[in-house]
Amino acid sequence: MHQTFDAALEINLLHANQEGADHNRAHFDDWGITCFNVMSSPGAGKTALLERTLAALTHDLTIAVIEGDMTTELDADRLRQYGVPVIAINTGRSCHLDSKMVSGGIHRLAHEYNPAEFDLVFVENVGNLVCPAEFEVGEHAKVALLSITEGDDKPLKYPVMFQEADCLLLTKMDLAPHLDIDVEQIVANVRQINTHVPILPVSAKTGAGLEDWFHWVRAQVHLRQSQPSLSGVL
């Protein structure tokens, strides 16, 4: 549940959210944690990507997940099978996580575990290509997924998500032979909105392209751990 407001109220709301996000990020920085905010339309494959990622990276990295869903713990339960802490947040009628909700998740994590032991926290947002892009939750980088089944026009029609993304995964690449889709056109449309974001084509089903994603994740974590002066700046 949400509504559009006048400009002054919008600014106040975003300002309050931003303060909360900065507070969350300060916690992550104190604990040496890198945090990614993972966002996409419903069904683009965020949970499937995280399943593959946990299977591959929990040998080298200590990972936790903050899992946002309007209702149910279906996704949280899928990820718990990988032996990592998963803090589930039900947003009710809200179509996105905000920094206050994630703050609750962080404090639960810190209460139940020693947070300084974690290298990496994934925040899996509610499936929505619009609103999550506007609400920072304290992440160091925004990871957006676009399933190639959604069509090549989405970067132009939902530009905020593609402007804000620090890493973009094109998911379900295994379906490309069965779709009337031009992946080069997707890339060209992204480039109209964001000239520099890394674009990684992947398939969680076949595993294609996932090594590039894992490499990006590891590089971000190592960059932050080796250069603490970069705290707060990606």
Place this chain on the structure above:
Amino acid sequence: MHQTFDAALEINLLHANQEGADHNRAHFDDWGITCFNVMSSPGAGKTALLERTLAALTHDLTIAVIEGDMTTELDADRLRQYGVPVIAINTGRSCHLDSKMVSGGIHRLAHEYNPAEFDLVFVENVGNLVCPAEFEVGEHAKVALLSITEGDDKPLKYPVMFQEADCLLLTKMDLAPHLDIDVEQIVANVRQINTHVPILPVSAKTGAGLEDWFHWVRAQVHLRQSQPSLSGVL
């Protein structure tokens, strides 16, 4: 741009939107127009469905479209090729159409055309499986699309859309052989949320199932035109 609010403010916002929706519906009723609000995740195939629908039904029915998008007129331009009036509404940062935006569209339609000549208006909402379901725009029925590429758990995870739907289309059925998806499970999950909504599996690509959809559309229009006492009640 939107935010979650306290309960009293939510009620006021939804009440104001509902008043506007009732006003819009009174216009449609005066003009003998049936209005459908078409909603789904981004890329589930709303515009592709409407392309097929305009191609098939403009011989018997006089149709207009009110087309909501955050930005661009890409979808509006696709539908204009079918020779029908398409009123484009750019919602800016808003993730859904509300009744006030659609009121603007209705008044443009009435200014440029004789509205009493139309049988049917499709409102194509912003691609979002969460928020559009909560904001009536004056429609007589809500049409929801779920692409089978999105997974079988979506009715449970995004229940409001599936509770509110008066007709549910399962789209991209042509991809079923290439997906690890159980369509029976989708139907079972919908039935947990909504015991009676018609569920129509379709493919805009192959045309499979579209006759059932066209039949449903025609039946709704004829029902309303033959029984004016049903105005406002579906």
